[in-house]
Amino acid sequence: MGRWRYLPLLVPIVGLAEFGAQFFFSRRAPTHDQWTEVRALVASWYEAGDLVVIAPHWAEPMARWSFGDSLMPLRDVARPDATRYAKALEVSIVGSRSPELAGWRLLRETKQGRFTLRALANPRPPVIAYDFVDHLDPNSADVRLERGTTPSVCSFTTSAPVEGGGLGGPPIFPASRFTCPGEPSHVFVGVTIIDDEKFLARRCIWSHPPGANGAIVTRFRGVPLGAKLHGHAGMGWLIERDRAVPPFAIRILVAGVEVGNVVHEPGDGWKSFELPLGAASGSQGDVEFHVSSAGAGTHVCFEVDSR
């Protein structure tokens, strides 16, 4: 038998070790009060335009609760991706790092209690010349339906009934949106939020086509153009994951010239695209997004910037 006879002692040891581990792990993640305490530190590092990222992602609601919209505005929380930001503040707990910021350069780092705060720089920060989502208003854009020979204008309102929603349903139709007369309420252009294939929030321009025989066109006027258009499109994961709805296409015209046709098949998720602007870069011009689908039932939401 030898030393093996002592093996049964492992059982009470395992029991007591589990007892200790239970207390350790139940106190490992910070409480609301601790999140509130660290806010001052984060705020002291924060500069306008910074992105606050929480690692691990599951802890982000605790941060949103404690930090509020001023440090974590909805626009940043539901970002299309992190590439547009020059600097990020990573608030890390339980030793976690954000995969979204992998490869970013560490500017500074400190620890406070259970938190590690890092300032990180984007190694290739773009200059965003224009964010189309931010400019979806009548001062910058107009919307029309193209079906048959005569286009019809969709008018902007800030007091449309807030509709939609529900599990497996469309996203919320916001009060501020371009509504199209004579069309069902889901045929509109407005800013909403969808879920991507990782169930992350994506703020985007809802642009529901009017069925198989037409397109909904959004025109942005006098857009300052960078070297390319960088964007994403999706349907909302719960809608497209069964691959049971028709695909959609976004034909993009700059100053009347087509620069790309983004085709989205159901199941593609939150798919990115980049369209070089060639000779148009550095100029100013109208940009049009012609959204159409092969049939009814699809959802369309996209975001684009010019960089």
Place this chain on the structure above:
Amino acid sequence: MTSRATRFHFADHALGLALAALYLAILVKTAPAIGYARDEGFYFRAASSYADWYELLWRDPAAAAQRSVVDAHWSNNHEHPGLVKSLFGLSWNLLYRKWHLFAEEGTSFRFGGMCFAAAGLWLIYLWGARARSRTAGFVGAMLFALMPRIFYHAHLDCFDVPIAVMWTFCAYTYWRSLKTPGLAWAIVTGIAFGLALNTKHNSWFLPPALLVHAVIAGRARIARGLARGRIRIPLALWGMACIGPFVFFALWPWIWFDTVERLTAYAKFHLNHDYYNMVFLGETYWKPPMPRGYVWLMTAATVPIITLVLFLIGAVSRARAHLVPLWDRSARAPHDSAQTDLLWAIGLGVQYAPWILSTNTPIFGGTKHWFTAYPFLCLFAGAGFDVVAAKLRALLEGGRLARVPGELVEVVLGAAVFAAPLAETIHSHPWGLSNYTPLVGGAPGAASLGLNRQFWGFTTGAVTEWLNQHVAPGQSVYIHDTAGDSWDMLHRDGRLLPHVQAAWSVQSSTFALYHHEEHMETIEYQIWTSYETSAPVHIGAYDGVPIIYVYSKPNQMLR
């Protein structure tokens, strides 16, 4: 039976009953802290309807037996059989409505379910004590009681703990029939099977499981019988076949009419059940194939580690006792006419088989799907405790601590073994489904791994106090995954103030709840769009992990 044996059995029952009574008291005391799960709401409604029918049956049996009356009362929630909901309803009707023994209606419904959990401890203790030792029975019962997931589900007016207990009860009566041949236990087994059939469809696995056991355990006898042209299977199985269906039929009035059609519909409902969403390791599954590792990891992540360790020791030591004589002629196999270890192993294995053998079996209910395995797991764990205690006693006997009484070894070992399950179970309350063991780093570790934090919307109970304080008259709350009947019960219990009213859409609400489940994130984003903020005003968090969030329309939080 000798008087000594009688005393022995009386003491066993007394201890089992004491365990059951203590557990029941704890469950009743702790129940009001747990919000009402979705399914509970549906069963409140069904149970009330059944209770009214029993009232009528008491007053006017002929009227109660009319088809129109039966259909009117029993059509509600007829996708599940009637026994357990009948008990919920009777408990509510008698203990709350008539005798006013409960202050809360919800607890009075739940009491029926809690009784099953308590009886389960009694049963596990008895079986362990009879088959192995009192210590093994006691340890098995305690480890079952101190599984955080069992503790949560034991509170609910749902079927998952009741079927775990009824399944085990039927297997136990069958085992008793093998130990004490005769008609009595065969009849009891038949009745137990009928009650199990009337509890939940997991009971469909009982006949094949027990038949397999009977064939393996009695293969020589069966072979001899077949040689003479006779089928010799245990009387209890005949009892199940002859009595079980009648008990099932008698106690579920819904199938008194259009029996074949309604039973077919019942079977089809479960055989073709919808797939709901369930996250596992960061991926949400909503259709087959389901992940092969689900049952393994979820069992390991939610059953206390020490319980699993003892189970492994018990199972391996029992297997070893049976297998070693196959190659070592000096070793003797344990003589057990009832083949208890085999029965426990089948009882355990048959519950896990649907997920091990098929990737089509739904996983949306998490661990509750295989709760029926846990009594057997704990019985083996009790046997494992005996093995360890014996080894430790032997270790002490050979050393300086030879004078330490053996009982003290068991007490100290018991304290070391129960400490973690007890701490985990206490700490899990009232979050239940959000709890994970240290094996995966507790709740934060499970969140990092991408394991489910909750389902059924029961965590509304964690924010009722906050809502009472902050929702002003005229304002309303979008209740997300809370079923309407569950929300209603919070009002009837007085846990929600009357003015805290539900809204049925985000846009029509002033406050909004969000019960975090990955596939429901879209609901949270709908709240953000509607309220134009992504900052919650309150979060119900468990060990720092956000579980249920409360949002408010900007500038609407008046209190």
